[in-house]
Amino acid sequence: MKAKTFTASSVDEALKAINEAIKVDFKPTLAMVFISIKQNNHAICEALDKEGIAVFGSTTSGEFIDGHIGDGSIAIMLLELDRSTFKIAFHETGSLTTKDIAKHIGEEGKASFIKPAFIVASGGIATDGEVIVAGIEEAVGAEVTIFGGMAGDDLNLTETFVFSNGKLSNNALVAIIFNEDKIAIKGMATNGWKPVGNTRVVTKSKGNLVYTIDDEPALDVVIKYMGVTIDLDSKKDVVVNIGAYFPLQLDRDDAPPVMRTIMLVNKEDRSLICAGNVPQGSKLRFSLPPDFDVIDHVVEECNDLKNVGSREADALLIFSCVSRHLSFGEMAGEEINRIKKVWDVPLIGFFSYGEIGRSIKGKHEFHNNTCCIVVLKEN
Secondary structure, three states: OEEEEEEOOOHHHHHHHHHHHHHOOOOOOEEEEEEEEEEEEEEHHHHHOOOEEEEEEEOOOOOEEEEEEEEEEEEEEEOOOOOHHHHHHHHHOOOOHHHHHHHHHHHHHHHHHOOEEEEEEEEOOOOHHHHHHHHHHHHHHHOOOEEEEOOOOOOOOOOOEEOHHHHHEEOOEEEEEOOOOOEEEEEEEEEOEEEEEEEEEEEEEOOOOEEEEEEEEEEHHHHHHHHHOHHHOOOOOOOOOHHHOOOOEEEEOOOOEEEEEEEEEEOOOOOOEOOOOOOOEEEEEOOOOEEEEEEEHHHHHHHHHOOOOOOOEEEEEEEEEEEEEEEEOOHHHHHHHHHHHOOOOOOOEEOOOOEEEEEOOEEEEEOOOOEEHHHHHHH
């Protein structure tokens, strides 16, 4: 597998880079395209389609290659690999549920390869990442490999899209289905956040809505114990000032904590709206704002992953929560650079509204405030 990456600040610049890349001894068959909502994804897809290159695409809230983080830009990875080793699946929900179309993608993978693995992206602000995992697992089995991210829209929190060759939707899933017998897919979900304070209990919740914590209004608990003083009038205020800096850690007995980002608040009933389910009865703790120790922890886990079976790689893919970018600031580029150095191969990724992956000691599930690292290697 050969991989090349580049970023562009405009469509014209991206098209020029694509043309330059395929002039040399390089015949890409697959493109990962991560693009700002401000850019024309149709023009990029059309150019790649004319070259016979399959497209896996998502809008973002920041896109990057290596340690270069774009703002309103385009990031592309071109991959040269045998067409028989992968396929692209694109399904809109329509009258179906997200779980239904995730199951269809799983069934498509199972029909295509004995051992399919899935890299998936989802459009739609309200899409529940947990049902994507559940749908694919229902079709293929619990041991299937699944990694992915929820599309972004530059933190407008209005409308997000996924796309492929000639297809675009804000209510769809797009997936690369790999033949894992030919393309090894290894990865992990890691976050490095440190818990702070006492363990608390979610005493009333429904889905991703948290009404009370320790029988107190959930928003009041956050304001009281985290010292939040800003007037949270806009959706972006909540993500930037609460979700990014004070994510919730849900403790589990059989796995590492899973993170939940507070995306919105309801001032009337004082509830929290999280980017993922928070079951009633969950034990939770708040988190400290990040420092370099968080990055050290992530890099340490990357080295562990490399040492247990991913020593070699052809390319790296990262789905990193937009909240990490907000809270890390310039350290976000440091984290990406240090992850790249572990394998020293081309890297691409984007800042997402939720991540799908497996922690080293856990199962595949939906995460927030997490960095999901995917290692690709042709066998």
